[in-house]
Amino acid sequence: MMGRTSPAVMAFALLAGCATERLDGVNLLQSREVSFTQPPTYQSLRAARALGANTVAVVTFLEQTSPESTRLRKSRAVSDAQLVGAIRAAKRAGVKVFVKPQLLIPDAWAGAIDPGSDAGWEDWFDAYRTHLVELAVLAESEDADGFVVGTELGRSASRAEWSDVIAAVRNVFSGTLTYAAHGVEGLNAFSHWHLLDLAGVTLYPSLGNNPERGAMQAHVEETTAQLRGAADRIGKPVWITEIGIQSRHGAQERPWEWRGMDADAPPDSGLQATVIDLWLEALAGDWNRGVLLWAWSNDPLAGGPNDRDYLLQNKPAEQVMRCRWKNLC
Numbered sequence: 001m002m003g004r005t006s007p008a009v010m011a012f013a014l015l016a017g018c019a020t021e022r023l024d025g026v027n028l029l030q031s032r033e034v035s036f037t038q039p040p041t042y043q044s045l046r047a048a049r050a051l052g053a054n055t056v057a058v059v060t061f062l063e064q065t066s067p068e069s070t071r072l073r074k075s076r077a078v079s080d081a082q083l084v085g086a087i088r089a090a091k092r093a094g095v096k097v098f099v100k101p102q103l104l105i106p107d108a109w110a111g112a113i114d115p116g117s118d119a120g121w122e123d124w125f126d127a128y129r130t131h132l133v134e135l136a137v138l139a140e141s142e143d144a145d146g147f148v149v150g151t152e153l154g155r156s157a158s159r160a161e162w163s164d165v166i167a168a169v170r171n172v173f174s175g176t177l178t179y180a181a182h183g184v185e186g187l188n189a190f191s192h193w194h195l196l197d198l199a200g201v202t203l204y205p206s207l208g209n210n211p212e213r214g215a216m217q218a219h220v221e222e223t224t225a226q227l228r229g230a231a232d233r234i235g236k237p238v239w240i241t242e243i244g245i246q247s248r249h250g251a252q253e254r255p256w257e258w259r260g261m262d263a264d265a266p267p268d269s270g271l272q273a274t275v276i277d278l279w280l281e282a283l284a285g286d287w288n289r290g291v292l293l294w295a296w297s298n299d300p301l302a303g304g305p306n307d308r309d310y311l312l313q314n315k316p317a318e319q320v321m322r323c324r325w326k327n328l329c
Contacts, residue, residue: 023239023289024325025055025095026296026312028086030078034299037085041298044313045093048296051318052325057100057148057241057292058086062131064105067112070123072131075104080138086298087142098146099139100180100241101132103153111154111182125161129168136173146176148241152202154182157189166195180241184226193236198289201227202242203279204256211252211271217278224282237289243279244294247272247315248308258310267308273316280324293321 026048034040036058045056060083061075078086083099090097103110115124132149139147149162149169156162169177178198181187187201205223207216231238245255248265252275276293283291295310297303303313312318323329 021289022286023055023096023292025053025057025290025292027057027059027100027242027292027294028090029059029295029297030082030086031297031299031302034297035085036078036082036089036298040300041086042089042093044296044298044300044302045089045095047300047313049093049095051321053095053296053321055096055098055145055290055292056090056296057098058083058090059100059102059295060135061102061104062128064103064113067105067108067114068116068120070115070120070127072103072124072127074131074134077104083135083138084142087139087144089298091143096145098148098176098178099135099144100148100151101135102151110152113153114155121156121159121161125156125159125165129161129165132165133168133172136169139175140173144173144175146178146197147173148200149177149179149196151180151241152182152186154186154189157181157186158191162192163195166192178239178241184223184230187227187230187234187238193234196236198239199231199234199236200239200241202294203227203240204242204244206254207252207275209253211250211274213274213278216252216275217282220278220282228287231287238287239289240283240291242294243276243283243291244310244312245272245275246308246310265308267306269305269307269315269317272312273320276312276317277320277324280320284324293317 030036060078062072063075064072087097115121136147176197178196178200180200180202181190193199207219245251247267247269249268250265297311303311303315
């Protein structure tokens, strides 16, 4: 593509700057009310930029009908035109943009995917590679800065097929490549970091049953120590691609639980703000490449004090972001 550098030069430039350049920001989700192609998307991204975000991961989706299936399809949740709209809005807003495909499975999650045999895995990876390359071609055509080759696909961590998948994406995309492992365990289990530019990880560990700051901080510090140990073993820059928590009472016990949340638990945006603050405090410094928070809607009016989900907007978490990323406390 005109104006793009080679993968080798791009990787060298990014790694050379890893001591000073952080990739801090948000995971961008398309709301049901506002399309990525509509003007509020740019307004929402400008709001995130004003809080100190310099990077956004635009989340798009693939689907399969069950964890055992080897047939994948592109989800209608985000169309190609909408993905393009989000990338262009992010570039216009002045933030780096990564394309981040994720898998949707009814009543399951990506970490449960397991076709059950070598032949099944080969078929699954063939289908996955085809869809991933299509998305990578689109990301390249829109001058995206990076691409996430997979998210939380834990049971595939040691599969040899990843080499072909990553090579196929490298062949069509010249930006930064990473994979988002699930937790420190997933970071340690994934065996292909040498083929990627950054070692990505999603962090949703339990913070215990006590919502007091000091009690939760002990859990955060324990996970951070484990993460630093994993980073040293991998020998690759580590990037926290997701950290988040729902805005509801008791959410610190199981921050990963996005399905079937307690219908009786009242909203608690203060708990969310405290947890986000603890993580951004613990993960500051140049030993990692930065943090992407989960999640930010492309609808600037989303979130608010009565929202009990992961959205950060129009809640105290915004002040935490501004304080930690812009030193405007």
